[in-house]
Amino acid sequence: MTWRLPLKPLDPWEKLGSGEAKRVDVAGRFDFFWVVLEAGMPGLMLRLPELPQPLPRLPKLKNLVTSFRPVSGGSAFVLGLKERSQVQIFETLCRDVVEAGEAGANRNEALSRALQRTRRWYHLLRGGKANGLSVEEQRGLVGELAFLRELVSAFGPETAIEAWTGPTCSAKDFEFIGSCIEVKARRVAAKPFVSISSEDQLADVQGNRLYLRVVNVASAVLPEGQSLHDHVRMTADMFEAEGAAFEAWEETLGSTGYDPENDYDDRRWLLGTANDYEVKGGFPRIASPLENGVENVRYSISLDACEPFKLDGDLIDVIRKGFDHE
Template sequence: MTNRRRPLQHRDPWENLASDEARRVYEEGRHDFFWIALEDNMPGLMLRLASMPQLTPRLPKLKNLMVSFRPAIGGSAFVLGLKERSQVEIFETLCRDVVAAGEAGNDVEDALSRALQRTHRWHHLLRGGRLGGLSVEEQRGLVGELAFLRVLVSDLGSETAIEAWTGPSGSSKDFELIGSCVEVKTRRAAAKPFIAISSEDQLADVEGSRLFLRVINVASAVLPEGQSLHDHVGMTAKLFEQNGSVFEAWEEALYSTGYDPENTYDDRRWLLGAAADYEVVGSFPRIPLPLLPGIEGVRYSVSLEACEPYKLEGDLIEAIRKGLENE
């Protein structure tokens, strides 16, 4: 039986490769993947296509890597290129992984889709992502943040909304806007009426800003009904597609949460329930700062019943608008 995936034997795939040459990755590969030399002798990988995709997919931006679509003899090509020659070994590993994913495609369109998806996964991993996937509670938290992010896009616009989503970048608050900050917490509707506070800074005052707490009931079940985490991510992503720089900021924030599109999240469904808003002010139930010397890494729970006197009167978005207008 012919080994369709037998690679050509080259210690370096780009060794002695001229700029007008293309060296096939697999002798009898299903699809047209080639090693190529780009401008300035840049090592590259090409998937030859019959034509450009009708809708050009969003391409990840990777440090020291070039990802693009280019004209090619007889059509066009999806191309990866390495800007930093000292990273050639890891680049070869990336390329072979992308080719392996693409070779599983039934046709060239499927091969391109798989190659792009694998490239996006490398983007996620190289930005510090993880392979293990998000825990159930981490998924619940992300679903809640995405729900509020969609509200901000609808009311304040995509650019303001994505700039406000600061939690993934390590901020103590999930959302920061001019004049206001919002911490989003999720809970199971049937759970005990408490929310978990994971650091001493989460409910700390921010000078010059009002601090709000949104608590969302988010139910989950291994059922065919409802929406998976991938569904929640997909519907949110559509809100940022019209602006390239905003979409890049969205992807950067999303992948910083630990989300990986190749992890299996399809079995669990997430159902959004009622939300309640509170203003964290004055004697709101929280651990006061500064902490005593020697105390750090504080985690605690807050009773929702104790939060009732601080329930926000009026609409949270209107309160946020006032903060923006008063600046």
């Protein structure tokens, strides 16, 4: 028997010098090229006769760079890899982006599809779910987005997006100077309870007042109304004029597991009334820290038992007062 060494995976950048390019598919309909960028960085380029207007926003990915740049004969969308040790997975990403772009009807659509596929990789690498968010996860996201829109209207995009900390593994959904807010969305016809998923969600935060917002969110499989995608678009529109805030919005949204390519078009979401409660001494909750050996606590609280703690004023005003006493 003759033993053979396993074949080394092909590297499309291996024989390219700095500034050189090689067409990805000689039979391809659009001008996708393997390229070597500055500092020997492997890259993928889609050559364009001119840049689209308005210029699309580019996703920011860890260890990758995305940019529009001038090239001979026009411009190009360029995707580059900063970490050379990840070249194999980067090649897979690039081929997937090219495949998506080649399905476009024209060059502009090829660019749009290439960007969309790049964003899909971004969401996947940030924790997106292949099968999408569950119905209850969608409900929770709709509730948080509704409150986020209130915050943008009251305090502006930068302050609002900085406060939305729940998707990035914080114990509280929103954190401000002097106050923290946990948002819970519930079915309108559900029993008057809300679920608390950890001992930290309603735990005190030193130097801060803690509030619980409970919002009724109805859903149905209907042809009309607002889908999850609609709620996301409404919120995104409030950030688009602010570049840094928009980038933070996209990153935080991606951390929720939302992927724009998942199918959420059939289910419609309707926002109902919202009630706010101050979580303080006597509020129905499991106290933290837990007894030694007790972990992963999940429990429900009765909204009837929360009534004595209902906030009389406006929660936005409470948050604003916290800023005033900074």
